Each structure stands twice: as structure tokens, then as C-alpha cells.
Amino acid sequence: MYKWLLKYFPQTYANLLVFIWYLFLLLLVLYSLDLDPGRFRYLQW
Amino acid sequence: MNLQLIFIAVVMITSPLVWRLPNYWTGRIMMLITLIALSWLAPYSVLIMLSTAFFQWVIWNNNYFGFKKPGVFLTILLPLFPLIIFKAGYKSNHWIIPLGLSFYAFRQVHVAFECYKSEMKKPGLFEYFEYLLFLPVMLIGPIHRMPEFQRSLRRHKWDASMFSEGLERLLYGMVKINFLGNFIFSTQLTQLASHTDPYFLRLYLEIIAFTGNAYFQFAGFSDLAIGMGLIWGIRVMENFNFPFLATNMQDFWRRWHISLSSWCRDYVFYPLAALSRKRWFALMISMLVLALWHEISLRYVVWGAVQASLILLTVGVRKMMPEYSQFINHHPLGRWFGRIWVFHAFAFSNVFIGTENIHSLSLGFKQLFS
Numbered sequence: 238m239y240k241w242l243l244k245y246f247p248q249t250y251a252n253l254l255v256f257i258w259y260l261f262l263l264l265l266v267l268y269s270l271d272l273d274p275g276r277f278r279y280l281q282w
Numbered sequence: 283m284n285l286q287l288i289f290i291a292v293v294m295i296t297s298p299l300v301w302r303l304p305n306y307w308t309g310r311i312m313m314l315i316t317l318i319a320l321s322w323l324a325p326y327s328v329l330i331m332l333s334t335a336f337f338q339w340v341i342w343n344n345n346y347f348g349f350k351k352p353g354v355f356l357t358i359l360l361p362l363f364p365l366i367i368f369k370a371g372y373k374s375n376h377w378i379i380p381l382g383l384s385f386y387a388f389r390q391v392h393v394a395f396e397c398y399k400s401e402m403k404k405p406g407l408f409e410y411f412e413y414l415l416f417l418p419v420m421l422i423g424p425i426h427r428m429p430e431f432q433r434s435l436r437r438h439k440w441d442a443s444m445f446s447e448g449l450e451r452l453l454y455g456m457v458k459i460n461f462l463g464n465f466i467f468s469t470q471l472t473q474l475a476s477h478t479d480p481y482f483l484r485l486y487l488e489i490i491a492f493t494g495n496a497y498f499q500f501a502g503f504s505d506l507a508i509g510m511g512l513i514w515g516i517r518v519m520e521n522f523n524f525p526f527l528a529t530n531m532q533d534f535w536r537r538w539h540i541s542l543s544s545w546c547r548d549y550v551f552y553p554l555a556a557l558s559r560k561r562w563f564a565l566m567i568s569m570l571v572l573a574l575w576h577e578i579s580l581r582y583v584v585w586g587a588v589q590a591s592l593i594l595l596t597v598g599v600r601k602m603m604p605e606y607s608q609f610i611n612h613h614p615l616g617r618w619f620g621r622i623w624v625f626h627a628f629a630f631s632n633v634f635i636g637t638e639n640i641h642s643l644s645l646g647f648k649q650l651f652s
Contacts, residue, residue: 259453266456269465 285323285381286421286506290452292319293417293510300514301440308438309412312514316417320381327380334361334387335414338394342404354398361390369578382420384575388545389414393428395549402429418510422503424521424541434516441515448512451505458502467494492636493629497525500539529611529620531592531627538628546572566590581634588631 238258242251296315303311320328338357364380365387371377393410396402405413405428412435413428468491475487504521511518521541528534535543546568554564566587573586600607609616610623 259450262453262457265461266453269460 286503288323289319289417289421290506290510293513297445297513301445305436305438308515309435310408312417312516313408313412313415316415316420319417320415320420324381327382330364330380330383331386331390331414332411334364335390335410336407338390339405339407339410342397351398354394357394358391358398361387361394366578369574373577373579382423385419385423385425386414388425388542388575389428391549392425392545396428416511416516418507418514418516419518421507422500423507423511424504424519425545426518426541430519431516438515444512444515444517448509451509451512455502455505455509458498458505460502463495463498463502467491467498489629489633489636493625493632496632497522526625527621528624529617530596530607531589531624532596534624534628535589535593542572542575562594565593569593576635585631585634588634592627592631 239251239255242254246254292315296311300308300311300315317328338360341353341357341360344353365383368377368379368383372379393402393405393413397404409432413431416423416426416431419426471487471491471494475484475491478484478487501522508518508520519541521539523537523540525534525538528537550568550571551564554567555561558564569590570583570586573582573589576582610620611617
């Protein structure tokens with residue numbers, strides 16, 4: 238994604254955008270983590 | 283998830299050690315860390331793996347068996363015994379399957395088969411244990427191949443971009459498992475489905491929720507495994523390549539769970555096709571093996587048969603109606619028709635394996651067919 242951003246933005250803005258994107262993803266994870274994890278039923282090992 | 287988090291913590295903590303030690307020690311130290319972590323978390327699993335691997339190695343390095351080939355052939359069957367016993371026991375007595383058994387058994391078969399074909403030289407005991415005891419892929423990891431693993435190990439050198447790519451993959455994996463899988467498809471969409479009124483629409487939403495959840499959970503766990511591998515400096519093969527962008531079922535199975543489907547292609551489909559000269563027969567058997575690998579039960583047999591028929595249908599259409607196939611696979615609009623067809627064909631075939639998990643779905647089908 239970083240390489241793709243660098244095509245359209247200067248490096249400083251690309252860095253900032255990537256940082257915001259990762260922060261956003263991290264917040265999504267934290268938001269959804271309070272649900273019951275381990276609901277992984279596709280495989281039983 | 284919790285077990286995978288422990289693995290991630292172990293990999294993170296030990297990564298400076300793995301990167302800093304001389305190249306000769308990289309494989310050994312990873313093996314040692316994995317051995318310690320697994321002996322603590324799943325001692326029986328380690329015992330089964332090491333004993334079957336040890337016996338394989340003994341057979342490879344022993345002339346007692348007289349004929350070279352039959353002895354090596356035995357090493358192909360050896361890792362399958364615990365797999366079949368535990369999978370059958372799980373179905374009938376609800377035994378707990380040892381951690382990662384399905385994956386390392388197939389890895390062992392892969393190495394034995396390559397040795398049988400003389401495509402690879404027989405590995406030394408430590409080399410073999412280094413390959414098998416690789417923590418990132420122990421839990422749900424791809425069934426990675428030994429030659430690639432060893433190449434990656436030989437080229438092991440500090441690479442900051444690899445490390446950061448690993449961290450990125452971990453984040454994407456977490457998003458896929460927790461947000462897209464658990465939150466969107468498992469919780470929100472299922473809730474939405476339970477409030478939906480027309481019955482068929484509700485059923486449809488539940489089917490989509492099951493398949494979407496399975497995909498994101500599984501792809502997420504594969505991302506975590508690949509990310510952990512990158513943090514240790516080893517590139518593991520990809521397991522998913524945007525499967526729902528495939529335009530036909532044949533292409534779909536080249537993109538979904540690549541490590542397993544390529545395993546079945548190499549070690550079931552090719553040998554059987556060569557022996558029987560019937561591609562459809564080889565395809566049926568390899569899809570059956572692929573299905574039974576998940577669980578030894580009737581519903582997976584049906585699921586495997588459905589997958590095989592869908593692939594045969596694709597091949598049939600390509601032969602009978604080449605211009606239609608051309609439209610589906612190459613025309614921009616046709617490609618989207620193909621994608622919609624692939625998603626729905628796969629989602630509806632998953633009804634067979636989803637019925638025991640999604641209670642309402644099984645009830646729904648009983649009501650539909652009674």
C-alpha cells in the first residue's frame with residue numbers, strides 16, 4: 238500500500254497516511270476484541 | 283486465538299535472538315524455541331510428531347528393508363496413521379486432536395514423497411526437525427514446503443523491510459479475524475439475518491455469513507502465521523490469493539487454501555492421474571482427500587464430492603461451450619458473472635459442512651425439506 242501511496246503523494250504525506258491507516262486498523266481490532274474470540278470453527282486440529 | 287497470541291508473543295520476544303545469532307544457528311534456535319513452547323503447551327503432539335519423524339528418518343537411513351523403494355513408501359504412510367486414528371476418534375469419541383497434527387502429518391508425507399520420487403535428498407535428522415518444528419506454522423499455518431524453507435534459512439540475513447512486512451501482516455491478520463470475521467460476518471450479519479423476515483432471505487444471509495466468516499478467519503490466521511514467519515526472517519508460502527476474485531471453480535481451488543490444494547494436486551492428483559489415466563477419477567479422489575483432511579465424516583465426503591463435481595462442470599463447460607467459457611473468463615462483464623457464480627456455488631456447497639455448526643441453518647433445512 239505504501240508504494241501505491243508514494244505514486245500519488247510526497248513521502249511525508251504517504252508516511253502520515255500509512256500511520257493513520259494502521260492506527261485505524263488497530264482501533265478496529267481493539268473495538269472488536271471485546272467480542273468472544275476463538276470462534277474459529279472451520280478447522281479442528 | 284489465545285494460543286496464537288501466545289505464539290506471537292514467543293516469536294516477538296525471541297526474534298532478536300533469531301536475527302542476531304550466526305546463520306548456522308538460526309534453524310537450530312528456532313527449533314529449540316518451538317520445542318520448548320510446544321512441550322509446554324502440547325506435549326503429546328510433540329511426542330507424536332517427533333516419534334513418527336524419527337521412524338521415518340530411521341527407515342530412510344537403513345538398508346534393512348532391502349528394497350529401497352518399498353521402505354521409502356512406508357514412510358509416506360507412517361505419518362498418516364496417527365492422523366486417521368485421531369480424526370476418526372474425534373468423530374466417534376470426541377477425542378482432542380493433537381495440536382497441529384493435520385498440518386505436520388501432511389508436511390511429513392510431503393517430505394517422504396519427495397524422497398520417494400528422488401526429487402529431494404533425504405534430510406538429516408536435525409534438518410528434518412528444523413523444518414517440522416517451526417512455530418509460526420504449527421497451529422493453522424500453511425503446509426509449507428521443505429526446499430523453500432531451507433532456501434529461506436540459507437539466505438537468512440537481517441532485513442528491516444521483511445520485519446516491518448511481518449508486523450503489517452500481523453495487523454492485517456488481526457483485522458481479518460477480529461473485525462471482519464468475528465464482528466462483521468459472525469456477529470453483525472448473523473444478528474441481521476435473525477431479524478430478516480422472508481425465510482429464504484434469512485437463510486441466504488446465514489449462508490453468506492458462514493462462508494464469509496470461514497474465509498476471513500482462515501485467511502487471518504494464515505496472515506498471522508506468515509507474519510510471524512517474516513518476523514523470524516523466514517518467508518512462508520501464501521495460503522490465499524483473493525479466492526473470491528476467481529472466475530471459475532477450478533481457478534478458485536488454485537486460490538483457496540493454496541498449500542493444501544497444491545499438496546493434494548502434487549501427491550494425490552498427479553500420481554493417480556498417471557496411474558489410472560483418468561483425470562476425472564484422480565480429481566474425485568483428490569477432492570475427497572482434501573475434504574476428509576478437515577474431518578472424517580459423511581458431511582465432508584458430500585462436500586468434497588460437490589466440489590469435485592463443480593470443477594468437473596467447469597471443465598465440461600469449457601469443452602462443450604468454449605465461447606461461453608471465453609465470455610466468463612475474459613470478458614469484463616462475464617468475469618463478474620463468474621465471480622458471483624463462484625462465490626455462491628462455494629457458499630451453498632458449504633451448507634453441508636455448516637449444518638452442524640449453525641444450528642438454525644440445519645433446522646431451517648429440515649423445515650424446508652419436510
